[in-house]
Amino acid sequence: MIFSKIRTYLLPTGVFLFVAFILTMIQLKVEFPMLFFERFLSGGGWIEIFLVASFGAFVANKMQDIKQSAKWRTISWAVFSAWFFIQLMLGILADERFLLTGKLHLPVPAMLISGPLYRGEKSVMTLLFLSTIILTGPAWCSQLCYFGAVDNLMAKGKTSRKSIKNKFLYKHTLLAGVIVVTLVFRLLNVSPLWATIGGGIFGIVGIVLITIFTTKQKRMVHCTVYCPIGTVVNYLKYINPFRMVISMSCDMCMACTSRCKYDALNLADIQKKKPGITCTLCGDCLSACNRNALHYKIFGMKPDNARKLWLFLTISIYSVFLAMGRI
Numbered sequence: 056m057i058f059s060k061i062r063t064y065l066l067p068t069g070v071f072l073f074v075a076f077i078l079t080m081i082q083l084k085v086e087f088p089m090l091f092f093e094r095f096l097s098g099g100g101w102i103e104i105f106l107v108a109s110f111g112a113f114v115a116n117k118m119q120d121i122k123q124s125a126k127w128r129t130i131s132w133a134v135f136s137a138w139f140f141i142q143l144m145l146g147i148l149a150d151e152r153f154l155l156t157g158k159l160h161l162p163v164p165a166m167l168i169s170g171p172l173y174r175g176e177k178s179v180m181t182l183l184f185l186s187t188i189i190l191t192g193p194a195w196c197s198q199l200c201y202f203g204a205v206d207n208l209m210a211k212g213k214t215s216r217k218s219i220k221n222k223f224l225y226k227h228t229l230l231a232g233v234i235v236v237t238l239v240f241r242l243l244n245v246s247p248l249w250a251t252i253g254g255g256i257f258g259i260v261g262i263v264l265i266t267i268f269t270t271k272q273k274r275m276v277h278c279t280v281y282c283p284i285g286t287v288v289n290y291l292k293y294i295n296p297f298r299m300v301i302s303m304s305c306d307m308c309m310a311c312t313s314r315c316k317y318d319a320l321n322l323a324d325i326q327k328k329k330p331g332i333t334c335t336l337c338g339d340c341l342s343a344c345n346r347n348a349l350h351y352k353i354f355g356m357k358p359d360n361a362r363k364l365w366l367f368l369t370i371s372i373y374s375v376f377l378a379m380g381r382i
């Protein structure tokens with residue numbers, strides 16, 4: 056009894072200490088005031104470190120309960136996104152200290168590919184994105200992207216059991232299209248203004264898709280079909296060893312299918328005993344399975360430990376981004 060009580064404190068405590076350590080290093084070592092509070096009040100960064108580390112620990116505590124995990128993933132991801140867009144608006148309308156660099160970037164995820172391709176140089180955001188893939192696989196698309204939170208919120212309710220038709224045809228065509236158009240823009244020296252307008256139109260079409268298709272299908276159609284970064288994540292995630300698997304105890308009841316907003320638990324996936332390529336390891340499906348057949352897997356770890364390790368890494372990165380993540 057007492058040991059199981061202690062075990063429940065391990066994950067939140069680990070998240071608190073790790074986040075506090077990383078943010079302390081940032082506060083001490085980086086000359087530019089990376090932490091939000093520090094920009095407005097000398098020493099305010101220390102208050103922020105305590106608040107953000109505590110919030111990370113709180114989210115970890117809630118999400119370690121399989122039954123509450125989906126609810127708190129949605130809430131915490133929505134908080135992340137709202138905080139990002141509030142800072143963006145305040146940066147534009149009130150004070151440029153709300154923006155990390157003081158420079159404005161288009162808040163459309165596709166820019167992670169097309170921005171560096173158009174400019175011909177690396178971007179800090181792209182490096183951060185790649186580091187999350189190395190550490191957590193697809194967590195960028197389950198809890199770390201400011202835009203996906205909107206698709207997630209709008210995909211409320213039980214999804215249909217039918218898979219999205221021609222999903223891969225659309226996904227690959229859109230990814231290839233974004234890369235080709237960006238390279239053409241660069242070769243033709245299209246001005247930054249027109250390139251930004253192009254990126255803006257791509258973002259607006261995404262919002263329209265969320266409004267029409269995601270809400271209707273109760274599945275994250277924008278993220279699983281339209282967003283080119285989602286497609287990149289679907290493949291790049293395999294450089295990370297975390298996996299979601301379906302064990303032999305599965306009796307094909309299909310109860311998990313309607314919980315997956317990423318269209319990754321269709322009949323073919325369940326027959327193959329592994330979720331489809333669009334799985335982001337979000338963990339929402341775990342509570343749907345009465346046979347306890349869905350598991351996180353990494354090396355030879357027990358499923359529960361593998362899940363806790365994934366939550367530790369994802370929520371720690373989430374918290375650090377929350378403390379610094381602004382445009």
Ligand code: SF4
Binds near residue numbers: 204
């Ligand atoms: S698919 Fe695109 S919009 Fe959705 S979470 Fe991933 S990067 Fe963000």
Ligand code: SF4
Binds near residue numbers: 317320
């Ligand atoms: S299969 Fe499960 S873990 Fe993977 S995306 Fe779907 S709900 Fe999330």
Ligand code: SF4
Binds near residue numbers: 309345
């Ligand atoms: S809910 Fe569990 S038993 Fe039912 S199909 Fe999904 S993994 Fe199999």
